Amino acid sequence: MRALLQRVTEAAVRVDGDVIGETGPGLLILVCAMQGDTDATAEKLAAKIAKLRIFTDEAGKMNRSVLDQGGSALVVSQFTLAADTSRGNRPGFSAAAPPAEGERLYGLFAQHLGALGIPVQTGQFGADMKVSLINDGPVTIWMDTDAL
Incomplete structure (x- = not known):
């Protein structure tokens, strides 16, 4: 899986103009399940x-975790994190998990995060979402489970 973490003072995701998920101080986590990812991933x-x-x-x-801070998380699916830009000018996304598996793993990731004690809200998988945020720092961290 791939994730882009942004430490935020606030973030929200809207679908059709309605806020469907938000967080105060904590993390905005953009997540993409990749081919071959599992529940363990x-x-x-x-x-x-x-x-x-x-x-x-x-x-x-930087010495505290989101748990230490008592922060929360907004988790948003973003298959474009699987972009392959090595050929031509149009990114390819074939490394992303198929949609049904991507949605399942995205939901499972959010559940695991919540089970660890972090309040979690989510976006809507596959929807045209509008994400707003105030990046704190700014602090933005790229993560790939292949490198963990």
């Missing part, structure tokens, strides 16, 4: 993100 990514120390402590050092 989703669990591993959730565990890593929950413990990732990207929030500042009293000394101003």
Whole structure:
């Protein structure tokens, strides 16, 4: 799986103008399931993100996790994280998991994150979503389970 984490002071996702998910201070997590990902992959990514120390402590050092901060997460599916831009000018997305499997793993990832004690809201898989955020820092972290 691939994820793009953004430390935010707030974030929201809208479908047809209606807010369907939001978070206050915490993380906006854009997630893409890849070909060959499994239930264990989703669990591993959730565990890593929950413990990732990207929030500042009293000394101003990135030394706290979203759990330590009591933060929440907005999890949004984004198959374009699977983009292959190595040929031509149009990205290819064949490395992404098929839609049904991608949706299942996206949901499982969000469930695992919630089970770890992080309040989670989500976007709507496959919808035309409008995401707004205020990036805190800015702090943006790219993660790929192949590198964990």
